[in-house]
Amino acid sequence: MTLIGSTLTRWMLPALCLAAGMAHAQTYPTKPVTWVVPFAAGGPTDALARNIADRVSREIGQPILIENAPGAGGTVGAAKAARAPADGYTFLVGHVGYMAAAPSLYSKLSYDPVKDFEGVFRFPDTPLVLLVGANSPYKTVQDLVAHAKANPGKLNFGNAGVGSTSHLVAAMFAQKAGIKITPVAYKGAGPALTDVMGGQVDGMFDQTNTALPQVSGGKVRGIAQTATRRVPQFSQVPTVAETVVPGFEASTWYGLYAPKGVPKEVVARVYAAWGKALQDPAFVKRLADQGIQMLPDAQYAPAALTQHTASEVVKWKKVIADANIKLD
Ligand code: MLT
Numbered sequence: 001m002t003l004i005g006s007t008l009t010r011w012m013l014p015a016l017c018l019a020a021g022m023a024h025a026q027t028y029p030t031k032p033v034t035w036v037v038p039f040a041a042g043g044p045t046d047a048l049a050r051n052i053a054d055r056v057s058r059e060i061g062q063p064i065l066i067e068n069a070p071g072a073g074g075t076v077g078a079a080k081a082a083r084a085p086a087d088g089y090t091f092l093v094g095h096v097g098y099m100a101a102a103p104s105l106y107s108k109l110s111y112d113p114v115k116d117f118e119g120v121f122r123f124p125d126t127p128l129v130l131l132v133g134a135n136s137p138y139k140t141v142q143d144l145v146a147h148a149k150a151n152p153g154k155l156n157f158g159n160a161g162v163g164s165t166s167h168l169v170a171a172m173f174a175q176k177a178g179i180k181i182t183p184v185a186y187k188g189a190g191p192a193l194t195d196v197m198g199g200q201v202d203g204m205f206d207q208t209n210t211a212l213p214q215v216s217g218g219k220v221r222g223i224a225q226t227a228t229r230r231v232p233q234f235s236q237v238p239t240v241a242e243t244v245v246p247g248f249e250a251s252t253w254y255g256l257y258a259p260k261g262v263p264k265e266v267v268a269r270v271y272a273a274w275g276k277a278l279q280d281p282a283f284v285k286r287l288a289d290q291g292i293q294m295l296p297d298a299q300y301a302p303a304a305l306t307q308h309t310a311s312e313v314v315k316w317k318k319v320i321a322d323a324n325i326k327l328d
Contacts, residue, residue, distance in 0.1 A: 002252045005059065006032060006056055009239065010096065011134070012263055013302065015078040015285055016061055016207045019155070019295075021039065021190070021315055028032055028072070028088055028217060028263075028265065028266055028269055029060055029061070029088065030062075031062060031089065032063040032064070032065050032089075033057075033060070033061050033063070033064050033088070033090075033091065034064075034065045034066070034067050034089045034090045034091070035049055035053055035064055035065070035066055035067070035093050035109075036067050036069050036077050036078075036080060036081040036084075036091070036092050036093065037049045037066050037067065037069070037074060037077065037138055038069050038070060038071070038074035038077020038078055038080075038081075038092070038093075038098060038127040038165070039068065039069050039074060039077075039160055039186030039187065039188035039189065039190075040068055040070045040170070040186070040187040040190050040191055040267060041066075041068050041161075041188070041190065042088075042190030042191075042210075043160060043188035043189035043190040043191075043193075043210060044087070044126060044189055044206065044208075044210045044252070045074075045093060045095060045160075045188075045189075045206035045252075045254070046066065046068060046188065046190070047209050047210055048123060048126065048207075048209055048246075048254065048292070049066055049093040050066055050272075051209075051287065052256075052277070053066060053131075054281045055277040055280065056116070056270070056273045056274060056277055058231055059271045059273035059274075059276045060276060061269065061273075068188075069081075070161075070187035070188055071105070071161070071187065071241055072099060072161055072162065072163075073102065073105075073160065073161030073167065073185075074095065074101050074102070074160070074161065074165045075076065075090070075098045075100035075106055075109060075111075075163065076099050076112075076295070077098075078092055078094065078098045078099065078102070081117075081257070081259065082110075082111035082112075082116040082117065082259060083111075083259075084259050084261070085264040086225060086259040086260060086261035086263075087089075087262070087263075088257065088258065088262055088263060088266035088270075089260075090259065091120060091255045091256050091257060091258050091270075092117065092256070092258075093123075093254065093255075093256060094113070094117070094254065094255050094256070094257045094271065094309075095165065095218075095253065095254045095255075096165060096252055096253050096254075096312060096316070097163040097164045097165050097167075098113070098163055098164075098256070099113040099117075099251075099257070099309055099312070099313075100113065100118070100312035100313050100315070100322060101162065101168055101316040102163045102307060103228045103313055103317070103321075104313075104320045104321075105212060105294055105315055105320060105325070105326075105327055106162075106327070107160055108162070108237050110206055110254070113313060114306070114309055114310050114313065115260065116259065116260050116266060117257040117258065117259065117260055117295055117309075118185045118257065118259075118261075118262055118302065118306065119255055119256075119303065119304070119305030119306035119308075119309060120255070120256040120257060120258050120267050120270050120271060120302055120305070120323060121255065121256050121270065121271045121274040121300050121301070121302060121305060122176055122253070122254070122255045122256075122295065122299055122300045122301075122305040123253075123255060123256070124254075124255035124292045124293055124294045124295055124307065125135050125251040125252065125253050125254070125292070125293045125295065126207040126208055126209055126251060126252045126254070126291070126293070127207070127208055127226050127227035127231055127243050127250070127252075127291060127293065128165065128166070128169055128205040128206060128207050128211075128225065128226045128250060128294050129205070129206060129207075129211040129215070129222040129224070129225045129226070129227060129237065129254050130144075130173070130203060130204075130205055130222065130223050130224040130225070130226075130240070131193070131196055131203060131204055131206050131214070131215070131221065131222055131223075131232060132144065132196065132202065132203045132218040132220065132223055132270075133196055133197060133199050133203075133221075134197070134219055134221060135136070135199065135204070136199075136202065136221065137220055138202075138223060139223070139242050140161060140243075141223045141224035141238070141243050142243060142244060143190065144202075144203065144223065145177050145225075145244050147177065148174075148179035148180070148181060149179055152179070152180040153180045153181070153182050153210070155163075155179075155181045155202045155203065156180070156181070156182045156184050156200075156201040156202050157170045157181045157183055157184065157201060157202065157203055157204055157205075158178070158184050158186055158189075158193070158195055158201040158203075158204040158294040159183050159184070159185055159186070159189070159192060159204060159205075160185070160188045160189045160192060161185045161186070161323055162185065162189070162232045162327050163296030164189070165205070165207070165250070165252040166189050166204055166205050166206060166221045167183055167185070167302045168250075168319075168325065169205040169226060169250045170183065170204070170205050170248065171183070171204065171325045172319070172323050172325070173226075173240065173245065173248065173249075173250075173324055175323040175324065175325075176248060176323075177245050178246050179207060179257075179307075182190060184201050187205070189206050189210060191207075191212075191313040192204050193210065193220070194215060195217045196220055197214065197220055205226065205250075206290025207252055208225075208231055208233065208234065208290060208292065209291060210289035211291075212233055212234075212290060212291060213235070214321030222237040223237065224237060224238055224239065224240045224243055224244070225238070225239050225240070225282075226239070226241060226248065226249060226251065227235050227238055228241065228249045228250065228294070229233045231291040231325040232291075232292070233289070233291045234291065240308060241262065244277055251293065251313075253308070254303040257305075258276055265273070267302050271300075271301070272301060272303055275300075278297070278300070316323075
């Protein structure tokens with residue numbers, strides 16, 4: 001009989017584990033933490049991640065380092081994070097593209113969004129805006145659709161790679177509007193937006209938090225938006241639903257994930273830090289002022305994010321089939 005079986009009765013072991021876990025939680029984190037952002041710096045995912053990381057780091061008492069690991073619509077960075085140690089010092093900033101659509105787009109995905117990750121907390125959602133260059137001939141989304149119908153495949157749309165929301169939303173928009181566009185992939189929406197501004201590509205769907213400063217600065221024009229109701233910061237921009245595709249709605253959902261097996265106390269500690277951030281009116285206003293849509297509190301919870309991810313993987317399999325979205 002082993003020592004542990006004879007001297008530690010059944011109840012002591014869990015108590016010791018809990019005590020050890022709680023001790024770990026009380027000291028965690030003891031060094032800086034890394035959040036992997038699988039797109040180039042300067043895009044909406046990077047911007048939102050830095051916004052949230054800055055506030056959460058104040059609650060956990062350690063710096064949160066953003067590591068940009070772009071490529072293949074976010075799947076390169078997601079695969080890297082899936083292989084990281086489950087020790088609470090590496091997390092993934094995940095979103096609908098590489099955490100829900102990717103399994104239906106990439107035949108050889110080297111990670112499983114559900115099996116390889118634990119949900120830590122969901123971020124608020126970010127709707128998108130259809131952007132064209134300041135000197136674009138398309139003054140309205142109707143102009144753009146009419147030109148695209150007369151010139152199939154001639155319109156180039158920038159995106160952040162296959163499975164990014166800038167790719168998925170443009171593909172769904174094209175399919176439902178009955179037009180053909182040519183996707184042009186970049187390492188993130190940031191570099192894609194630069195080329196919309198420069199006229200190298202005709203347009204793109206970008207998220208409100210990075211679209212807003214460029215629209216305000218007159219570098220690009222928003223001619224439609226994908227929220228169901230007009231976002232206050234884009235009150236003059238009609239929705240896709242009220243113009244060319246009735247019922248059209250799209251937004252990017254995000255979440256913070258840890259590699260499967262991360263200590264539960266770590267998830268609880270980081271989720272509690274997010275809860276504290278949500279109680280900071282200045283922080284919440286800063287997000288809302290970027291057109292970011294806050295969610296009911298219950299939807300931010302770790303289990304809610306994990307369940308949401310699993311249901312979205314199933315949903316996007318159908319959306320991708322119906323919209324005939326393929327690896328370009
Ligand atoms: C996307 O899905 O288009 C990404 O959010 C782009 C990015 O954040 O760079």
